[in-house]
Amino acid sequence: MNRQEIIICENLEESLDKAIGKCPFDKLFVLTDEHTRELCLPLLNKTACLQDAIQITIGAGDVHKELDTLAHVWMELSNQGATRHSLLINLGGGMITDLGGFAASTFKRGINSINIPTTLLAMVDASVGGKTGINFNGLKNEIGAFAPADSVLIETEFLRTLDTENFFSGYAEMLKHGLISTVGHWAELLKFDTVDIDYAALRALVGKSVQIKEDIVQKDPYEQGIRKALNLGHTVGHAFESLALEQHRPVLHGYAVAWGIVCELYFSHLKVGFPKDKLRQTITFIKENYGMFAFDCNQYERLYELMKHDKKNSAGIINFTLLKEVGEVEINQTADKEEIFDMLDFYRECMG
Numbered sequence: 001m002n003r004q005e006i007i008i009c010e011n012l013e014e015s016l017d018k019a020i021g022k023c024p025f026d027k028l029f030v031l032t033d034e035h036t037r038e039l040c041l042p043l044l045n046k047t048a049c050l051q052d053a054i055q056i057t058i059g060a061g062d063v064h065k066e067l068d069t070l071a072h073v074w075m076e077l078s079n080q081g082a083t084r085h086s087l088l089i090n091l092g093g094g095m096i097t098d099l100g101g102f103a104a105s106t107f108k109r110g111i112n113s114i115n116i117p118t119t120l121l122a123m124v125d126a127s128v129g130g131k132t133g134i135n136f137n138g139l140k141n142e143i144g145a146f147a148p149a150d151s152v153l154i155e156t157e158f159l160r161t162l163d164t165e166n167f168f169s170g171y172a173e174m175l176k177h178g179l180i181s182t183v184g185h186w187a188e189l190l191k192f193d194t195v196d197i198d199y200a201a202l203r204a205l206v207g208k209s210v211q212i213k214e215d216i217v218q219k220d221p222y223e224q225g226i227r228k229a230l231n232l233g234h235t236v237g238h239a240f241e242s243l244a245l246e247q248h249r250p251v252l253h254g255y256a257v258a259w260g261i262v263c264e265l266y267f268s269h270l271k272v273g274f275p276k277d278k279l280r281q282t283i284t285f286i287k288e289n290y291g292m293f294a295f296d297c298n299q300y301e302r303l304y305e306l307m308k309h310d311k312k313n314s315a316g317i318i319n320f321t322l323l324k325e326v327g328e329v330e331i332n333q334t335a336d337k338e339e340i341f342d343m344l345d346f347y348r349e350c351m352g
């Protein structure tokens with residue numbers, strides 16, 4: 001997979017000029033959703049090269065990460081005369097970078113694209129790593145491609161307009177990156193004041209976080225081995241996310257991941273010796289910032305079924321990524337039904 005250039009911007013206009021300079025184009029397109037057009041596009045107003053850009057705007061929210069919207073983007077590109085040498089800038093959260101990245105990778109067999117992520121989740125996760133796609137047939141990310149953008153420009157100033165829930169959703173992926181990297185980074189994430197945000201400090205944390213993901217992706221772009229480290233918290237997290245959706249009380253992805261981390265660190269402690277004090281400190285942070293996803297033992301069976309059907313698994317064996325220590329990842333761990341029910345008991349006891 002091609003290496004994409006990731007830039008933590010000092011000056012967004014300059015970085016964008018440079019990134020665009022590396023992708024000679026005939027026509028320039030900017031994809032936004034209705035929120036990022038209002039809140040984020042104005043920050044690029046002064047960028048001379050964007051003055052003639054053609055805007056494509058789609059509805060906001062994951063419900064729009066689907067085929068009709070993708071077809072609309074293809075149609076706009078086609079009707080507005082995009083060629084093999086056009087350039088698409090994706091300005092938005094993970095919904096925009098996923099759908100726009102896939103649109104760019106498929107239009108005329110692939111045109112250049114630049115991601116400018118505007119949510120914390122997109123900055124540290126969705127916009128890097130090359131996975132693009134849409135939801136299809138009721139399934140998340142069912143259709144897609146590995147197609148890294150040419151450049152990813154990270155400007156944390158965009159985060160000033162982001163709501164608290166979306167901030168914490170992204171922060172959960174940062175916490176995951178802390179857990180799979182170093183004690184120092186994990187500890188600074190737990191210490192960070194999430195109420196009175198210091199944006200300069202946040203920028204530094206985001207820089208580290210995105211580098212952790214990028215390093216892992218470079219080692220294992222197609223998830224044959226160590227990229228599975230990035231699945232920490234996700235086996236249980238996806239089950240919580242799906243159950244919440246079934247019960248018509250949807251939760252943001254990062255919240256489900258945070259709660260999933262609680263469960264999977266418990267397994268990490270039991271199965272591979274993750275230290276108890278670090279388990280306790282991480283759980284305290286998650287409890288304070290994410291609250292609890294409430295369920296009772298009548299839902300255990302359903303949660304177990306959802307874990308079994310997660311796309312990371314094969315042959316009905318549930319696959320977990322666990323930690324021996326902060327930064328010491330043990331991939332391809334498994335647990336049986338009894339152990340999973342015990343873990344859910346633990347979760348309800350310690351979070352309730």
Ligand SMILES: NC(=O)c1ccc[n+]([C@@H]2O[C@H](COP(=O)([O-])OP(=O)(O)OC[C@H]3O[C@@H](n4cnc5c(N)ncnc54)[C@H](O)[C@@H]3O)[C@@H](O)[C@H]2O)c1
Binds near residue numbers: 033034060093
């Ligand atoms: N490709 C990957 O590797 C990968 C990884 C993780 C998640 N994802 C995908 O990312 C998507 C979720 O991304 P997301 O959480 O960024 O959601 P999102 O893109 O839907 O953004 C969430 C909301 O925030 C708004 N928004 C965006 N930037 C804003 C800003 N600066 N200020 C105010 N509001 C803003 C959006 O309009 C939207 O309403 C999912 O589709 C998920 O599957 C992909």
Ligand SMILES: [Zn+2]
Binds near residue numbers: 234
């Ligand atoms: Zn995730």
